[in-house]
Structure formats: C-alpha cells, structure tokens
Amino acid sequence: MASKTPVVEAKDLHAGYLPGINILNGCSLTANQGELIGIIGPNGAGKSTLLKAIFGQVNVRSGNILLNGEDITGLKANKLVEKGVAFVPQTNNVFPSLTIEENLEMGVFQNPKDFKERYDFVVSLFPDLDKRKAQKAGGLSGGERQMVAMGRALMVNPSVLLLDEPSAGLSPVRQDEAFLRVREVNQAGVTVIMVEQNARRCLQICDRAYVLDQGKDAHTGTGRELLTDPKMIKLYLGDLADQK
C-alpha cells in the first residue's frame, strides 16, 4: 500500500515559540504516499512542535516543508486544509458545545456539498459516531472525543492526516482502541503522521518512525526495527538504567 512517492517532506527545520529559543534544531522528515509515520522521543524533544511546524502553527525560522513537491512553509491553516492536510491537536480537539454531527460538519466546512458522502465514509469507520450524532461533544469521554476529532479531520478527505498524541489522557484499553483506529484510517489510504508518547504501541502500528531528541531527528527506522532496539529504552530513560 505504501509507495515511495514522498507526500510530505520537511527539510532541516529550525523553529520555536519564543524569540531566540529554537525547539527544533535541524529536524527532517519524509512521509511517503500511504505511509503511517510515527514520531516518538522523550518529553520536550520537540515532537508536537514538529507537527505544528508542518501545519503552520509554529514560526519556521529556517528550512522548508514540501507537500507533493510544492513548498507549503508558513501557509495558513485554512489553505493547508484546502490542500488536503488535516490536523488533530492533542487537547481541545473538539467543539464541546456542538453535537457530534455538527463537529463532523465543521470538518467539511469548506465543501458542504461533500458532507453526505464524507459523513457516510467516516461513520463507516466509526459507527458509534452515527449512533450518537445528536449528542454534544462536550459531554463525551476522552476516547470518544478522540474519535470525534479524528472523524472531523477525515471529513475533508485529507491526503495527509497529522495526529498529535491520539492516546493522550486515555486509559490503556482506550489507547489500544485509538491506535487501531489510526491503523484503520491509514489502511483506508490516508498518509498519517502521528506524534506519540506511547512509543511501544506507536512502533507496533507504524510503518516507519522518527525518534526525536533535543529537536533533532536522532534516529529513524521501521517500527519493527526500533521496537527491538535497546537504544530506545536508553533514549527514554537516559543512561540511568545502566548505572548500578
């Protein structure tokens, strides 16, 4: 399913929020057509920042981002959505006072004609959303919100889906559900770039992963390779584990 055509290419990104302080220090990433890419690394390594930089929410100071070969560095969010990039933030990712159906409708705001068709597609992936479509998203549990958020992002028929920690704040069982959902979405043909703190789960489902450390891509490989790599534990827990 995954081909070798690059869809998203980030090259040597330097970016940060505060003047003078870069969170990303020369970070690169390539996602090919149909791939499920994981971004993992210790807290504070710049994973979310990388995702936000791709989605134009962080000021990129140098380096550039290509979408299907076209430079999209610094484009506004609504332009990116038009170009088929969808983003699911880690927190506050649903509209609490809107119903589930309305949340999904917002996903396809720019092309209301497509609503019916996309809605059918999304609820075929998440049948629960259809059953509870009149319920307000504010009253949902964390896992359900995650489902709504992902469903909303899929409404635009994105070619690339950016997910920021879909497992954040979920119980282990719900986390597993969320990961399966991501896999399903990916298998439906969407290129997914996912930031995850739950590295093991992430590596289990992704095709390829980037390990970030201090704002750089320290390591890359297929999920399987990394899963069995002893360096992984070291990156997460420092070299502490070796010390007696």
Add this chain to the structure above:
Amino acid sequence: MANDISVGKAEPGCKKIDPILVADNVTRQFGGLTAVDVKHVEIPRGKITALIGPNGAGKTTFFNLLTGFDKPNTGTWTYEGKDLAGMPSYKVARLGMIRTFQLTKALSLLTVIDNMRLGAQGQAGEGFFKAFIRPLWSANEKRITAKADELLTRFKLDAKREDYAAALSGGQRKLLEMARALMSDPKLVMLDEPMAGVNPALTQSLLEHIKDLKNNGTTVLFVEHDMHMVRNISDWVIVMAEGKIVAEGPPSQVMKDQAVIDAYLGAHADTDLGTVAINKIKVGK
C-alpha cells in the same frame, strides 16, 4: 533494595525515615477526569526528589494542590507536621515552602533586583503604614539587597541587576525565578520543570545550583521531563502516571522498574497491535 531514605522497601507510598511533607488521599477531578489520585506519599527531608511521569500524569496539578494554587476534591497533607489542606498559597509560602512555575513568572516590568527583593520575607516596609517610615525598613532593605546581590552574583545575573526582567532570555528568567525563590531561605523548594525552555548551555549551571541547594540543607522537589537531569542530581524519584504514583525509589532502581518503562514506553498489554486484525478487537462505545 536497601537505601538510606525509605523505611523498608522502596515502593509506591512507602514511609520515609525523615519526611518533610506527607500527603494522604489527595484527589482532584476535572469534570469526569481524575487528574490526581495520590493515596500516600512522603517527601524526604534534605534530599532532591524528582517527580516524573508522561504528559498528563498529573504532576503539575499535584504541585498546584500541595502549594494551595488549586483546591483538591479530597485529601490532607502536612508539611513539617502542620496541616496545609485549605491553606491559601501565600501562607504556604510563608512557612518556607516556595515553588516556581513551569511557564516562568518573572515579573517582567520590575527590575531584576526588585524581583529579587520581592522574594524576601519579613520586610516591614511591605506593610502599608510602615511603608511611610523609611527608618523602619531601610536597614532591612539594605540587608535584603545585599543578599539579593549575592544571589545574583551566584546565578551570574549581576550584570542584569538594573534591567527589566522582560529583557532576560528564557533561561535567565528561570534562573531569576529560582534565585528569587531562595531569597526567603525556604526549607522546601518546589521546582516545576526547571529545565523547560532553557538553553542547553545554561542547564549545567542550573543543575549545580540545585545541588548547592541540597548542600545548604534545603529540600528540593522538582518536576522534570529531562531524564539526564533526573539521573544526575536526584536522590529519590517518584513516578506518576494517570494521576497515581506508580513507582518510587532511588533513581537507579526506579529506572529499571517495569512499571516505569511501561509508563513511558506504553501500556503493558502483551498484544501487538501491529499484528492484530482490525476487526478482532471490538471497539466499545
């Protein structure tokens, strides 16, 4: 494994030989979500304790509860044997339990030296009536200023003395906030992510300052993500996940704990999601 901090085996909620802070049954809920659910924890006196855990584990919320910046749903905790539950944050600080914040709260439009002076306790001139009578506080002000200058020198901020705090870099603000916290000679310093946003060049000096604190007899409790730092300076590590304390002990021991590795690397279920057929796992509502 034996150690010189806990009474008996190091395990979640274990008793300490000499605790400075003891918390029981502290919970905090936001809507339906339980952010903090700590059954029992003791912080050892005169040591550096690290509070670690993945995003959303409830570390900062726990900090806020202990220091009176947030109100728990249930729970009691004592500091030096004094009950702190329900005590307003400023009183907690006056007892010698001073905290810093994850996002620095340098008082931007005060000069660096005024920031420092504000950290001092017992300045009579901070009372409204005494403020008018300079002799009542000028001697004290001199003493405070001298102390502030000494700390600024120690933290290498003396060159910035007269600058507005707004003019400092992110790392310098962290240093200033820490130095300011030390103005009151606290017994317990609580640092919320002291390394976040700090330029790597400054991290080493921050680490040294924290070690110095311990050498001067101050207890340190800090929240941190940076495992290198945790390994480097902490005597004791407490691990939180999903609001609960899942492990504690000396760093070398905790880092090998399966619960800790799981907390960071992911849940402990043995199923490999990469190989599970999608329709096998039924997704409930």
Add this chain to the structure above:
Amino acid sequence: MNRLLKGPARAIGALIAGFLIFAGLLTASPASAADADPSTFAYTIAGTLQQDDTPITGVTIIASKDAEKFETKSDEFGEWTIMVPTDGIWKVELDTTTIPKEFNLANKDGAVNEADLSQTDFAAVLFKFGTDVVVKQSFTDQLLVRVFAGFNFGLMLAIAAIGITLIYGTTGLNNFAHGEMVTLGAMMMWLFYSFFQWNILVAGLVAVAAVTAFGWAQDAGIWKPLRKRRLGLNQMMIVSIGFGIVARYLILLFFAGDTKDISGAATVIQLGPIFTSDVTLVSMVISVLALLGVAYFLTRTRIGKATRAVSDNSSLAASTGIDVERIIRIVWVVAAALTGLAGVLYGLQFQGNWSMGYDILLLLFAAVTLGGLGAPLGAAVGALIIGMVVEVSTLFMPSELKYVSALLILIVILVVRPQGVLGKKQRIG
C-alpha cells in the same frame, strides 16, 4: 503603524464626511438647551378633570420638581396641560381652594399625584372626583401588568443582548459601545418614520439596514485591525468605551438631545387588566420571531454552526478550515442587525433619545452575565429574567430604582457564580 492607522483613519474620515452631509440636512432640528419659553419645553403633563362626566373648569394645577414650579388652569372641557423643561418625577397638585363647591375629590389625599417623566416625555395624571369608587387594582392584576411589561421589555433586551454575547463569544470583546447601536436603531426609525413619514415597515427595514451597515463598518474599520494588531482584550474593552462615547455624542450632535416621539398612532388594546397597544403586541411578535430566527441560524445553518465552533475554540476552528475572520464579520453584521431591531422596537414603544442605548447597556451586560458569557440563548433567557426583575421590582420599590435591582443582580451573579446562572462551570487550569 501607518498601515495600521489606515483602517481607523478611513473609518473616521467616512464618519466626518457623513457628519457634514447629514448635519446640513438636520440643522433645522432644535438643540436641547432649555429655553425660558414654556411652549418649547420638551415634556408634557396633561389630564382631564371630571366628575361623573361633567368637566370641572378653572381648577389650578401645579407641577413642581425641586425648585421649579409651573401651573395652569383646567379649561371648559376640564382639560389641562403643563409643559415642563426636564425629565424625572414631577409632583402634580390640585389647588383644592379652586375646586368649585359642587365637586368633591373622591379621596382626601387625592389632590396630590405624581407624573413620571423619566422614561417618556408625556404623562397623563388622573384626579378622581365624586364618591370613592376607586377600584383599587388587586395585587394579582398589578403583578400581571408588570409581568407583561417585563416580558415585553425582556424580549427587547434579549435581541440586543444576543448581539453582545455573539461578539463576546467569538472575539472575547466586552463591547461597551453596544448600546449605541440600540440608540442608532431608534434614531434611524425616528428619522425615516417620524421625520420623513415613510411607511412603518419600510422605515423599520431601512433603520435596521443602517445599523447593520454600521456594525459591518465598525468591525472593518476598528475591530479587525485591532485584532490583527493583537491588542489585549482589556485594551480592546477600553477602546470600545472610547468608541461608545464618540458614537453617543455624534448621535447627540446629529439628532439633538430632545426625546423623540417615534410611536405614531398606536391603538390601545385591553387584555384583562393589561392595557397595551397594537404596536407593542406586534413588536413582541417580531422579537419572538427574531429570537427564533437566531436559534435557527445558530443550530441549523452552516454559518451559524461555524459561529458556535469559533466561540468554542477559534484556533481549532481555524485548523478545521473555517475562515475565522469571515465568521466574526458575519457575527458583527448579525449582531448589529438584531441590536438595531431592538432599538427600532424600543423606540416605537418607549420613544427614544440620544443616550437610551447607553442607559440600558448595563442591563444588557447583566442579562449576558446571567445567561453565562458567550452563550447566546442563555443571554436571551437572562434578558427575559432581567426584564421581569426590572418591571416586577416596581411593585415593591420605587420605580425610579428599578434599574438598581438589575445592577445589584449583576454584581451578585458575577461574585457568586461568574460562569452565569445558566452557564456551565469551566475547567480551570
């Protein structure tokens, strides 16, 4: 800065140009300055003295307030009129020595009465003569009358308050210049309906359209550039206070300070103990329809849903592909239209003057706060409650203090339940 100045400068330029054209048109209208000649006084107190349908002639009637005193005599039909220069509560008294012997007051204290000119420029005062046949209105009847008045007032507050809350929800701005849109609505209605004598419907539509255009221009000329500048919300609030003052005094310059009678010919209709008019009833229906329209817009239309999405979380809305600035512009236009409509209806029922909108601004804030800031339909309910409180409170306290009760409610709510009575508690931190 020059580039940023452009927007506001353009708007101010346009305002000045408009002022020049408009002022030329209206130079004829008199300023408010009180003249010594009572016939130019703006406020009227009148009545008829009769006993069993017989007019009582030649009775001296004295109206007094503070140090000022005006008197007149009843004419051959028993009718009398006193013009007075200022608003407020006037004491109206019969000189009992001038009452002819064949007539007698129904009640010994009946020679003194009050005329309340705080809301209107005309008050009728009745003196009862003959045997004491005064049917004292029962408490229930009084309550009914007040509840009806409160419902009517609340409906008008509601459509204006929804405007405030939509703007607050999408932009975070506490708009202190909102009342001026109410005033502008009433003044435009006066201009087109009373002054130019247009058809009431056409005049109303044009008035609402004018306020709508004003809302659009406000956002384009002031608020959008300030949002772009990332001006803090508290700063924006102070800017809105300044803008409100400017707008208010421009209205004063254009329309002068006298009370404008906009009502035209209304037919009185009696519903049980309640006396009302066709204008009032139609106004109420229009208000209800407007509220239903807003509810429909917010819950059924795509733009309305997007408005709620922007209120919920504007950065998420932006990352979903919603053009947030466009939604905010639409919100300003809708809010201005509603608020202008409130002004038109208010003017038709209670007349208008240059500060009427500002006078009810705090009631609008009270309504919005009561309903939970940023919750449009909550604001409507809040407004109905506030309207009711204002009117019903007059049964228990002097009517001149009726706004005070609403303001006290506002303060108490903010202190006790800042999320509003109907709002949900937000997660803190």
Add this chain to the structure above:
Amino acid sequence: MDIIQILSLALNELVAPMTVGYILCAIGLAVHFGFTGLLNFGQAAFAALGAYGYGYAVLVFGWDLWGAILFGLICAMAFAALLGIPTLRLRADYLAIVTIAASQALRFTVGSSTAAPITGGSAGQSQFGESFYALNPFPEGEYNLGTVTLTNLELWMRVVAWGLVAIAALFVFALTRSPWGRVLKGIREDEDAVRALGKNVFAYKLQALVIGGSIAAFGGMVFVMSSQANEPTNWGTNFTFITWTILLLGGAATILGPIVGGMVFFALLTLIESFLEILVNAGLLPFLLIEQVAQIRFLLVGLILMLLVIFRPQGFFGNKKEMQFNG
C-alpha cells in the same frame, strides 16, 4: 473673543478646582490601575461618596470641616471595602463590569426621591462649604495671576486644591517607592508569582482599592466645593471615563502623569471649544450650533481615550515598557 482671552481661559482651566478634582481621582486611579492593575470603572462612585459624605456630615450632622472630611473619607473607604471584598478575586474584566455597575447603581440611588431625605435626591446638596471658606486666610479683594483674576475665595479654593494634589502626589510617591509599592507592581505583573512568594495578594489589592478610592474621595470634595453644589448628575460614567482619559494621557504608572495629563486635557478641551466657537460665530461651520460645541468635548474624550489605548498606552510620562495591559 480674541486669542489672549482664549489662552487665559485655558490657563484658568489649568488650575481650576474642577480640573483638580479630576486630577485627584486620576491619581487614585493610578494607584488602582497603574500600579496594581485593577480595572476600576467606578471611580465616579468613590468621588461621589466623598462629596456626599462631606455634605451630609455638614448639612445633617452639623459637623465642622474636619469631621466632615473624615466622614466623606470613611464613606468612600467603606464602599471600597464593600465592593472589594467580594470582587477582587474576579477576573480583571469582570471587575470592570462590577465597578461600573456599582457606580451606576449608587448614582441612581442617591439621585432618587426615595433617598432625597439623605442625599437631596435629584437636586443634590448645596451650601455646605461655609466652614471651609471660613478658614480663608486671604483678605477680601481681587487677585491677579497673570491673565486670570480671582476673588480671594477662589484663590483660597485653588491653593487648598493644589495643596491636596501635592500631598496626594507625595503620598503616592512615597508608597510606590516603598517595599509596599513593590508588592503592588508585582501583583500588576503576575498575581500568582507574588502569591508564591508569600504575599497576601488579596489584602494588597484591597488596600490599593481603599487608598485610591480615598484619594478620589478628596477629588470629589474638591470638585463640588467651589460651586458648593453636589448634584447626582455629576457622577455619571462620563466622570469615570474622563478620569481614565486623563490617566492614560499622562501615563498610568506615573505620579506626574495624572497631574500633567489633567491640566493638558482640560486646557486642550477649552482651547478646542473656544476655537470652535469662534469658527461657528464666524459662520465657518454652518452645520454646528453654538450649543453643540460643548458636546464636542465629550466626543473628544472618547476619541482621545481610543487613540491613546491603541497608539500610546504609556501616555506622556510612562516608561515605554512599563505600561502594558494584561489580557
């Protein structure tokens, strides 16, 4: 009217008791907003309570000058405490709405006929200044100050008013240079940080509200003393807004700011009004009636307030960085 006359009018406005009344209120507001960050939009209420308290003590209790001043002060302080205790925990913009609502509620109440036995209702109070003018040390006659001619009583009023400004300025200067003032500025920057350093933030905010309100109470007394007429219409929201404009014009976190801001503001208003009147009389502004010129002053208040906040929030004297708004 020639240029000299206009200038002398403007000069007179510079030192007029009304100007001083506003300046004192603006100094009080500097304590509230400039140094502590409190968005108080009810300054008129504090001034009104000072004036009403004074008038009530003189007219009803028959107290002498000092007792009456004390009573006016106590009224304003009590109001500050009453308002502050429940509201100082609120968000800054909520505080703005509560204070403006409270000041309006107060104005409606004192102006009502229900309250007339105490406050004089819509007519207000008058002729309460005897004991003040009795202290006048200047011999009867006219005093020429440059182009302005004053009676001895007018001179006395101005001397006392400016004396009060000097005292208030020194008082605030001393406070803000003390450790107490340092805590206030800390609160303005970040309440939580100051709390974490062991300061009782609420107590400081309440103190600041009471101090600023007390200075405003003096402002209110000065405001009504020269005409000896205290009417409820004086204390509308326009009073508060003018005070804000003066403060922001001069610089919110400064001592000299409110003083110079007030003088410049009123001198400027008078100049503009006079010039407009000349133009109108000369038939150059056919669309303006002469009575409408006075309304333009308020229009200018609004315009200045808007433009200041947008383009120069620090005012004349404010430090470039010191005055930013939170939020």
